[in-house]
Amino acid sequence: MRTFLGEREGRPKLFRTAISVCAATLVALGLLASAKGLYERRIQELQKSIEAQLQSIAKLKARQISVWRxxxxxxxxVLxxxxxxxxxxxRWLExxxxxxxxxxxxxxxxxVSRNYKFxxxxxxxPDGQRIDWSKHKGNGRRNVDDTALVKDSLLRHEPELSDIHAVPGARDPFLSLxxxxxxxxxxxxAIVFLIDARxxxxxxxxxxxxPTEGAETLIVRRENDAVLFLSDSKFRADAAMHLRIPLTEINAPAVQAALGRQxxxxxxxxxxxxxxxxxxxxxxxxxxxxxxKIDAEQALGQARQQARLELAGLLIMLSASALVFSGVADAKKRRHEKELAQREAFERSILDNAGAAIVAATEDGIIRLFNPEAxxxxxxxxxxxIDKQTPERYHDVDEIAARAKALSTQIGEIVEPGFPVFVAMARHAKSEPGEWTFVQKNGRRVPVVMTITAxxxxxxxxxxxxALARDISERRAMELALQAEHARLQESFRLLAVAKKAAEAANSAKGEFLANMSHEIRTPMNSVLGAAQLLRAESLSVEQTELVTQILEAGRTLLGVINDILDFSKVEAGQLRIDRQPFALEETLARVGSLLGNAAHAKDxxxxxxxxxxxxxxxxxGDALRLEQILINLVGNAVKFTARGDVWLRVxxxxxxxxxxxxRFEVQDTGVGIDAEKASRLFEPFIQADSAITRRFGGTGLGLSISKRLVELMGGAIGAEGAVGKGSTFWFELPFDLQPEGSLAAQASPQHANVxxxxxxxxxxxxxxxxxxxxxxxxxLAREGAQATLAVDGQQALQYLQAEPKAFDAVLMDVQMPVMDGLSATRAIRGELGLTELPVIALTAGVLPEQRQQTDEAGCTDFLRKxxxxxxxxxxxxxxxxxxxREK
Structure with missing residues (x-):
């Protein structure tokens, strides 16, 4: 019986114990589930808080970058x-x-680049071809191609700022303005200024x-099937313009953002x-x-540790008493308040370190935020x-009134002076930066550039x-300095234009003097040499022939000196021109030999x-005449300065x-030679190797100087070598284009027997x-069987032609004559008289290409130089x- 009762009593006790254990287990499991849920919610709350902070930073920096642009x-x-x-x-581009x-x-x-920190x-x-550039951090000779940017800017008539791009070969991030x-x-x-993005x-x-070890801000853009980093990463210093993430890496934040997620x-x-x-x-x-972005482990690691401790404490407190629950709730509230305080401190740090004045106001203008820079x-x-004033407090009243009037005209509605002036454009979703004046509490005026968004x-x-505002006092000061420099440059340009005009006038006067000198010197020389040529053809005694020959040689020597001086004057005036015509090299060398062979033979x-x-x-x-002039000068000098031996001309x-x-042309002689130290100075004007040479051999000292100028004009080089008493070698090198054999038309005059x-x-x-x-x-003319009718000026020549238009086969017309000059007479022959086929040969002492061109323009058939x-x-x-x- 007792046993049965004992069994009956033991069973309920065991049952109750089991129920108690189950109940405790269920309570414990419930507590664990609650704690786990609390832990997860706690982590999620902290993550949301961090993500909200990250989003605030991203929005503010995006706005700052937009304002910077x-x-x-x-x-x-302004520029x-x-x-x-x-x-x-x-002027440079044109x-x-x-x-x-x-x-x-x-x-x-x-x-300008220095002042604006470009x-x-x-x-x-306009085609993007570089005219000028300056070297910069990248390679100045390998800039990025800004052709598209320039064309877009020219099309819109507005400045354009490019995307971030890399300088070829350097990969440095730059922008082009x-x-x-x-x-x-x-x-x-266009002028393109380069901005170093770094x-x-x-x-x-x-x-x-x-300062946060695992946090950073990046700028990226989508480029084809990848995301390109435009800025360096804290964890990879060479990321800018180098690191690319394929769009297939869908878990990467850069890829998600580039695909449109914000x-x-x-x-x-x-x-x-x-x-x-x-x-x-x-x-x-x-x-x-x-x-x-920030490393999740760094951002959430401490929170997880703290949440685990909270979970353990929560279990202990839940198992101990309800009072613990109350303490946990209070602690949670305090933590929440602490987090709010940290977030506010974080946001305050952003505002305090923004580098710009930040002012936030309500819709009716009452200031709610006013950072330290403000x-x-x-x-x-x-x-x-804050909560007391509107931005009008620190703005110029007159400036506000003027802006209100201008805005009313611009947007077509009345804008009252006051706070509406600042936000009128922002209400229309426009936030262009504008320049304003802040009036400080002490009355000092500060120029700023301000952008307002709604x-x-x-x-x-x-x-x-x-509103974001930046102080531009330094920029204004630079602009004033630039304006002063502009004024100085304008004055420099004005003085340069005056100097240029004076130089051109002087050059014109020099050219006119040169033309007059040529005419005045060559005209009497025409009579002297012409008379000597005629006289030598007469039947003269041996002594008379010798005297006439001396007159001819002396006259030609004098003409050579005159030619040297006039050629040198043309070189100095920049009026010497090089002609390019086909010519046979052998014929040129033959003429040099013919002209100087007798002189060499006369000296054995x-x-x-x-x-x-x-x-x-x-x-x-090339210019055969100028080549011949150089060769005659060098060979003539070699003959002149050689008493015995040989002269060689080698090509x-x-x-x-x-x-x-x-x-390469070389002229070598066995003459007096030259001092090696003085050889380089021989090609300077009026210089000879020794002053005794002038007394012994004569000459102007201009021949070698003119030869050097001619060689350089033809793209060559000239020099001399030798030793005193051992002869000398003068050389020059010239480039030529070659013509096919047989392409040179026969230009030599028909040869006539001199009978x-x-x-x-x-x-x-x-x-x-x-x-x-x-x-x-x-x-x-009479000696050669021709008849000559003489006229004293162009007017008399016209009278003869008017009387008998077909009486003459050719006209020899002096260019410079009183009453009517030769060019005016020629124009009248072609125009008034209509004698377009009558040959008119200009007789001129002119030495300038312009004078030859004038004879062509007047209608002269050809010209002979006096x-x-x-x-x-x-x-x-x-x-x-x-x-x-013969046709007649």
């Missing part, structure tokens, strides 16, 4: 309004600037409010693969996405402004306004002319192809105001007048 474009518009700068660049102007413009652009500049034409340049609405090019833009983006973005780090918390925000008006710029404490609720209604010297075999039949493109090919050649008259039956009208010249030319040589006169008349005579 607008400020750079505002800088560009675009800088008339001296744009005018100087435009290729009308002098070398000095280009140097000053280059320095001016460098100064990395450098490039001056481009293009300023278009026009002349009467025609695009002429020095200017990226530090603003990368700055973190509080706000909270969680995933694995783009490069390292560790879990991160992140937020993304697009930068307005750009393809850029700004990403703020206090510094206005002189008012935040306590004086805050809106979910329905789009305006709930408030945010042997003149040797050696030409490389491959050049015997060469037809060159060799340094390089030779089917279309071009570089030839009998060569111009029989030819009738010539000779117009010259110098009686002796008329007599000499008449006798030259002093007139009998053989040249006969050859020309045979060529252009004899066929006409």
């Amino acid at each position: 607008r400020e750079r474009l505002a800088d560009a518009r 675009q309004a800088n008339r001296p700068l744009i005018a100087a660049a435009r 290729a009308v600037a002098s070398l000095r102007e280009m140097q000053e413009t280059h320095g001016y652009l460098k100064e 990395s450098g500049f490039v001056l481009l034409d 293009a300023i278009p340049i026009f002349h009467k609405n025609t695009p002429v090019g 020095d200017d833009l990226l530090p603003m983006a990368e700055a973190w409010p509080l 706000g909270e973005i969680d995933g694995r780090d783009d490069d390292r693969g560790v879990p991160v918390l992140a937020a993304g925000e697009r930068v307005p008006d750009t393809p850029w996405v700004l990403i703020t 206090e510094r710029l206005t002189g008012y404490a935040a306590a004086e402004m 805050s809106r609720d979910g329905t789009g209604a305006v709930t408030g306004f945010l 010297l042997s003149l040797h002319i050696e030409c490389a075999p491959e050049l015997h039949s060469a037809v060159l493109m 060799t090919a340094l390089t030779l192809t089917s279309s071009a050649a570089r030839l 009998g008259p060569r111009l029989s039956g030819l009738r010539c009208l000779v117009a010259d105001d110098i009686p002796m010249n008329r007599v000499v030319i008449k006798q030259m 002093p007139v040589d009998l053989e040249e006169l006969v050859a020309m008349l045979l060529r252009i007048a004899a066929p006409r005579c």
